[in-house]
Amino acid sequence: MPHASPIRSSRVGEVTCVTFTEGRITDEMVIHQIGQEVLKLVDADAQPKVLLDFSGVEHLSSAALGVLISVNNRVKSRAGQLRLCSISKQIFEVFHITRLDKLFQIHATAEQAKQSLA
Amino acid sequence: MAPAGPCEPLELDITLREMRADVERVQTRVADALRERCYDNDSMFAVRLCLEEALVNAFRHGNRFEPGLVVKFQASIGPETCTFQVEDQGEGFDPGGVPDPTSDENLEIPSGRGIMLMRAYMSEVEYLDPGNRIRMVFKKPASGSD
Numbered sequence: 464m465p466h467a468s469p470i471r472s473s474r475v476g477e478v479t480c481v482t483f484t485e486g487r488i489t490d491e492m493v494i495h496q497i498g499q500e501v502l503k504l505v506d507a508d509a510q511p512k513v514l515l516d517f518s519g520v521e522h523l524s525s526a527a528l529g530v531l532i533s534v535n536n537r538v539k540s541r542a543g544q545l546r547l548c549s550i551s552k553q554i555f556e557v558f559h560i561t562r563l564d565k566l567f568q569i570h571a572t573a574e575q576a577k578q579s580l581a
Numbered sequence: 582m583a584p585a586g587p588c589e590p591l592e593l594d595i596t597l598r599e600m601r602a603d604v605e606r607v608q609t610r611v612a613d614a615l616r617e618r619c620y621d622n623d624s625m626f627a628v629r630l631c632l633e634e635a636l637v638n639a640f641r642h643g644n645r646f647e648p649g650l651v652v653k654f655q656a657s658i659g660p661e662t663c664t665f666q667v668e669d670q671g672e673g674f675d676p677g678g679v680p681d682p683t684s685d686e687n688l689e690i691p692s693g694r695g696i697m698l699m700r701a702y703m704s705e706v707e708y709l710d711p712g713n714r715i716r717m718v719f720k721k722p723a724s725g726s727d
Contacts (some may be wrong), residue, residue, distance in 0.1 A: 529691035
């Protein structure tokens with residue numbers, strides 16, 4: 464049975480903004496669905512500009528990190544740009560431990576992230 | 582049996598059969614026990630993350646989602662220290678064979694971060710022979726960081 468979408472997307476100019484409807488991104492099926500839906504958004508533009516906004520996300524697992532890396536790889540392969548924002552202190556620590564804070568461009572707020580995509 | 586008070590360890594021995602529902606059941610029991618014993622939010626985040634990784638690894642890599650196979654979870658949750666053990670019914674594996682996901686050449690590879698996260702957040706992590714059992718110890722930080 465298909466789940467309700469675990470993401471919401473909106474368009475601001477050339478930027479596709481994605482937020483998450485689940486506070487915990489740990490369920491394997493949900494993580495898979497997030498991957499499929501975000502990759503579809505990435506593929507919709509020739510040179511995608513994508514913002515993943517983590518407001519309200521309290522937990523994620525290594526499987527979710529894996530999906531983020533896959534999204535980053537796809538964006539890169541299309542010469543696009545990916546930004547992450549509004550990551551809680553605890554989740555940022557996960558990015559730091561795994562050194563993914565070096566791979567992703569992470570901004571404190573959605574506004575700052577959008578400006579960096581201008 | 583009377584429930585364990587917040588000053589004494591809570592002993593849990595749970596057999597998990599269905600991944601999502603049972604992992605959530607374990608997480609809820611453990612979170613309640615940690616809260617009763619005044620673990621701070623960072624500690625609760627760390628334990629939840631590590632249990633998620635250990636239990637999902639057991640179902641996915643250990644039991645390979647084979648129907649009928651179970652995952653055994655044991656815990657002793659005390660006021661200062663928690664011990665967790667997760668056992669699957671797989672053949673076991675060599676954790677030393679997992680490449681370092683933080684090295685530059687592996688940074689863009691989507692998988693392989695669960696074990697290093699458990700090692701980073703837990704006070705002790707040990708794989709018991711033949712590698713299908715993980716034992717983790719979490720010690721409450723000396724002073725609250727909240």
